[in-house]
Amino acid sequence: MATLVVAEHNNASLADATAKTVTAAKALGGDIDILVAGKGAAAAAEAAGRIDGVRAVIHIEHDLLDKQMPEAMEATLVALMDGYDALMAPDTTTHKAYMPRVAAKLDTQQISSVTGIEDGTFERPIYAGNAVAYVTSDDPKKVVTVRTTAFAAAGEGGSASVETKATEIGDMGSEFVSEELTKSDRPELTGAKIVISGGRGMGSGENFSMIESIADKLGAAVGASRAAVDAGYVPNDYQVGQTGKAVAPELYIAVGISGAIQHLAGMKDSKVIAAINKDEEAPIFQVADYGLVADLFKALPELEAELEKVGY
């Protein structure tokens, strides 16, 4: 039994999601190799080799792998899968975009966004997390995406060798044009210890600065509901929920968010949830450990002041 884990990286550095996916691969059992496919990704490949429990790192460089375009990833992975029984990748947009392509080429039903693996049974939330399915696969090769918030990162201390391989990528029919990445010095949303999110109740993009300055005090990431993203208050990559990002921080603070099932799907696995909402009937209070019924425009400045008092 051998599993190939695809690394999450931006060429320059390896993301934590990789070590979390390795933990999921360990639950499946067998040998674990990591693929680092990119352009100028040697440092990421070396870092992958230091993850505990990894047998080997396969490092593949290609111009067309710079942005890990789905068509290029498919060609690269299908050629590698002869030697493996399972393929695993974190369920970030990079990997979600091509994993189904590989699965189809291997004639395998993908198992998406798993939150647990035990004795070959995969646990995955369905229906916005209102039900949890436990499934087994009869396919000879398994293709699995992993919800990284459900797995702790594998430790360091490994010393896997890095093997450089070549790949052949034909005409992909697709071409990278440009990127507008959200600039932020805050921690990445899905890995942050504290997340503070705003909803429609924030009223405008400018008002989000109240959330941002609290986030900066706490070293927290900033998230949002779909309504806040749709209204243009914040960029799309802030969206937490069933169809956005899943987060599970130590502390999730929901401000001016009603708590629709689609939003809850992305944050209800947080350890502690605090909610500020002026409507005491808001569904968010049903999942909140600490609820404050208040006008956010009054509560947020107070929150910032109170945090200062306790040393932030």
Place this chain on the structure above:
Amino acid sequence: MKVLVPVKRVLDYNVKARVKPDQSGVDLSNVKMSMNPFDEIAVEEAVRLQEGGTATETIAVSIGPAKAQETIRTALAMGMDRGVHVTTDEDLEPLAVAKILKSVAEAEGAELILMGKQAIDNDYGATGGMLAALLDWPIGQYANTVSPGEGSVEVKREIDGGLQTVNLKLPAVVTTDLRLNEPRYASLPNIMKAKRKPIEAKTPDDFGVDTTPRLTVVKVTEPKAREAGIKVDDVATLVDKLKNEAGVL
């Protein structure tokens, strides 16, 4: 260009799923069903492409039970030209759905397939990618903006770090994200008109697709419930509790 839009009938997004007592799945009897919201966005985009003169014909295809016909009618009422209904009472997995859709796309000579990035019931998010691979077409996942060109389509994608633009040679598959557009409501006259639009009836056997499931559902359970929390009176108490009771500050 011919545009194909797969549409799925799912539990309405406003309805909370209930797990069956025997843990065999989610109870779908006597609950409101609707078109998967991401598919609605795909339908809207197809109709706009036709209104803008880019799409020459728009075809909605649904694979599902007899009632999936209503879902196709909804797409037709929104403005699509005609439908294909592949009838099955099984809850097909994305792989089988993609195989059927491939045959439909080839039979129809589709050049662009617009479809939801995920169905909000089983949340696989896999059908679009699988279909593109089976056809060997490029894919633009999570579209925020779709701009057709000469023999190509430019797609601005919603990705984890922000937005990314790619250019795809046609034929191609594009999956929709929430910000692509706001689907229209069908007007009454258009609902009436849709009743006369043709829907072709098919079965998975017509396409020779083996739909045997690859996954075995061992059980479906309720998620772990969170313990009820407390309400605090003021911000100072909130901070105190977070720091001294929960220990997360």
